[in-house]
Amino acid sequence: MKPLAFVCAALLSPVAYAATSSPESSTPAQLYIQRAEQQQLAQQNTWQRLMYANTSGQSTVSYAGYFLTEAKTPDLNQELQAHIAALFQQAEPNQSVQCRFPARSRWLVQQLNIPQTELAVVACPELDEWIGQIRPYKTTLIYATDFMGNPSSMFGHTLLRLDPKDQQELNLISYAVNYAATVPGEQSWSYAWKGLTGQYPGEYSLMPYYRKVKEYGDLESRDLWEYELDLSPDETRFLVEHIWEMKHVSFPYYFVSDNCAYRLLGLIDLVRPELNLQQQFKVASIPVETIKALADSDLVKDTVYRPALETQLLAQARQHGTDLAQAAHQLAFAESADLNTLLQPYTALEQAKILEIAYDDLYLQFLARKVETGFAQPRLRQLLSLRSQLQVDKQRRAPDVPNVDPSQGHHARNLTLSTGEVQGQSFIELGHRQAYHDLLDPQGGFRTGTQLLFLQGALQYRDETLKLSQLDVLAVNSYNPITPFKTPLSWGFNLGWNQEALDQHGQFSTQEQHGVANLQVQMGYSWASADREHICYAQLQNHLQAGKALERGWRVGVGPTVGCQNIWTPQLNSVLQVELPYWEDAQQWNLRLHSQLQYVLNPQHAIRLGWEYQQQDQQDWHQTSLGFAWFF
Amino acid sequence: MLKKLALAALLAAGSTAAFADADAGCGIGSQVWAGQSGKVPKILAATTNGIFANQLFGITFGTLGCSGTGTVTAQVVTFTNENAETLARDMAVGEGESLNVLAELLSIKAEDKARFFAVTKQNFSEIYSADNQTSVEVLASLQSVMAQDDILKAYV
Numbered sequence: 155m156k157p158l159a160f161v162c163a164a165l166l167s168p169v170a171y172a173a174t175s176s177p178e179s180s181t182p183a184q185l186y187i188q189r190a191e192q193q194q195l196a197q198q199n200t201w202q203r204l205m206y207a208n209t210s211g212q213s214t215v216s217y218a219g220y221f222l223t224e225a226k227t228p229d230l231n232q233e234l235q236a237h238i239a240a241l242f243q244q245a246e247p248n249q250s251v252q253c254r255f256p257a258r259s260r261w262l263v264q265q266l267n268i269p270q271t272e273l274a275v276v277a278c279p280e281l282d283e284w285i286g287q288i289r290p291y292k293t294t295l296i297y298a299t300d301f302m303g304n305p306s307s308m309f310g311h312t313l314l315r316l317d318p319k320d321q322q323e324l325n326l327i328s329y330a331v332n333y334a335a336t337v338p339g340e341q342s343w344s345y346a347w348k349g350l351t352g353q354y355p356g357e358y359s360l361m362p363y364y365r366k367v368k369e370y371g372d373l374e375s376r377d378l379w380e381y382e383l384d385l386s387p388d389e390t391r392f393l394v395e396h397i398w399e400m401k402h403v404s405f406p407y408y409f410v411s412d413n414c415a416y417r418l419l420g421l422i423d424l425v426r427p428e429l430n431l432q433q434q435f436k437v438a439s440i441p442v443e444t445i446k447a448l449a450d451s452d453l454v455k456d457t458v459y460r461p462a463l464e465t466q467l468l469a470q471a472r473q474h475g476t477d478l479a480q481a482a483h484q485l486a487f488a489e490s491a492d493l494n495t496l497l498q499p500y501t502a503l504e505q506a507k508i509l510e511i512a513y514d515d516l517y518l519q520f521l522a523r524k525v526e527t528g529f530a531q532p533r534l535r536q537l538l539s540l541r542s543q544l545q546v547d548k549q550r551r552a553p554d555v556p557n558v559d560p561s562q563g564h565h566a567r568n569l570t571l572s573t574g575e576v577q578g579q580s581f582i583e584l585g586h587r588q589a590y591h592d593l594l595d596p597q598g599g600f601r602t603g604t605q606l607l608f609l610q611g612a613l614q615y616r617d618e619t620l621k622l623s624q625l626d627v628l629a630v631n632s633y634n635p636i637t638p639f640k641t642p643l644s645w646g647f648n649l650g651w652n653q654e655a656l657d658q659h660g661q662f663s664t665q666e667q668h669g670v671a672n673l674q675v676q677m678g679y680s681w682a683s684a685d686r687e688h689i690c691y692a693q694l695q696n697h698l699q700a701g702k703a704l705e706r707g708w709r710v711g712v713g714p715t716v717g718c719q720n721i722w723t724p725q726l727n728s729v730l731q732v733e734l735p736y737w738e739d740a741q742q743w744n745l746r747l748h749s750q751l752q753y754v755l756n757p758q759h760a761i762r763l764g765w766e767y768q769q770q771d772q773q774d775w776h777q778t779s780l781g782f783a784w785f786f
Numbered sequence: 787m788l789k790k791l792a793l794a795a796l797l798a799a800g801s802t803a804a805f806a807d808a809d810a811g812c813g814i815g816s817q818v819w820a821g822q823s824g825k826v827p828k829i830l831a832a833t834t835n836g837i838f839a840n841q842l843f844g845i846t847f848g849t850l851g852c853s854g855t856g857t858v859t860a861q862v863v864t865f866t867n868e869n870a871e872t873l874a875r876d877m878a879v880g881e882g883e884s885l886n887v888l889a890e891l892l893s894i895k896a897e898d899k900a901r902f903f904a905v906t907k908q909n910f911s912e913i914y915s916a917d918n919q920t921s922v923e924v925l926a927s928l929q930s931v932m933a934q935d936d937i938l939k940a941y942v
Binding site (some may be wrong): 237327362538542549 | 865869872875879882883891908914916
């Protein structure tokens, strides 16, 4: 009777149970609790991480069902003891601690060396079925590259894929684990604010990987990179068992810091207690930076590139030539009766290429809702039907894998040191950027034609004075080139503060500089070479500036801008931009030229040469500089 | 065969995706974005992820009102439905990752895969005929094509 009475006591109050331990009442549970105390298990990294303990040893999980003890702020040591006690208790199917908290149970059983025969015999049909479906064997980290169309995905996204053994060709039906903010209902402008301030709950979800491939690869035209992690099958299983424990748990989701990438690192830290990757990303966790941290810890085994559908389409246009691509685009939208006539002049091989391109083109237009379902659905089938009748092998060739994968690109933060002359006066300038990538940076691992700057500033020392020469709060530019298939807008905005060549009355000056706050918005079109190593653009630009030096305190400038981003070799690239705003206060055109040339020593170090020129009111203004950029 | 495929009523009026069923019962396919138009809602919906909240931990294959019997399992129907555009794209050229997955899900042995790819390409117009508006109908046609083939009939 004694053990039974004891079990009841433990059920009622697992906390009280620990206190009752004495050498003579040697139930198994009690023995193991003593052993756990001797081993100081509650202080170990794994237990602390399973409990999501903060630095003061308190759990950050707010869901009460995550704990066995019922204290308002659970004591992690008592929680551990209650868990050990529960390992020896019978329970209804799916209700035992082994079923509800399989990762914790496994770890405790292993650490305490408890033989299976001593544990309570329990049945966990739900968990067994769940794990049986996933069949976890290895873990792959998936990186969805950045996407300028949405503020929350400008820095990219990471998720995990759980692959069964020896099923590489079936990765599409592997399960993916995603940690994301749950945003209820329609989103409004408060979305960004709530996302930044942790007002949405972050939760794990599980889905077939093909759904993510479709979402990112087809709908958002984001290439995926798959990094197979060097975790053992046991570690992968432990990770999956822990995901099960997180079923009803959510944390406040912060877009910048406590986000998808941050939580996934926590999972890796959990299965590798000797690591502490999360620690490096307390302030901000940019997904691609977390992959670099994984790679630095030798956790990346193999890298696979999964190009987005649009990337595949553009690769076909490059492989087969613009003429066939244009014929395909025409065919996709032609009258049904004209399809055969349009195809007739071409050989069977060319027809196959045209039909394959036409399908991908139309499907993407359909996904972008540029074409009616009533037209697209029968036409898509018609194109494939015609294609299936050609006795020609598949003509789509996989796009070339980029030479540099995102984990090998430059770091998001940088420090620049430069020296030069402004109007004959020499200067030294120190610059710093928090994130992320600009048109001049080493381009390997990034999408060319995109620029995202967050907190970039520079201090200039000249003429015995130190001045803030520039501060970009946020700048986003997307130079999305025209293709044979579509004519997207290239757009950008820049919010910041900079020095302008102005005197104290707001007139153009070759002698003085004064600071102004600046909002700049631009929109237009871009063109690119087939490999996208050379992009040029033409846009209409609006400036709105405010500053004490300006006559009315503010001014507006409107005008055209043209520019080019050129990658001449992997080591040598340049950016050239000409702006011609018409300042309405001075009623004068202001010609501005910015040019920069960069020599890349390695992805994290580069030398830069710059020349800036302005002309207004028949006066010239020059600045030349030579600098060094270090990314870290 | 058709009896085999007499699955739950998957048909709903109209179809929002190019190939996939409009009914959300069998996986969620492309219709997640139904009822929204324009680029902005699409982008937001696609990145929200929260739209899947009701099934955060669902064993997605088979628990969404989707069922099947014989070789056409719930997973086959769900996969065919949610990957319809890619699968048809592969089938029309006789090869591809998603076509290979379908072959695996239909338990087609490695040595018969080439045959499966060739036969489905040859009969593409029948399998994805304009009359077949749902994945279940597509699969029924696929099965009748396979039934007429000396080797593939073993998998029906």
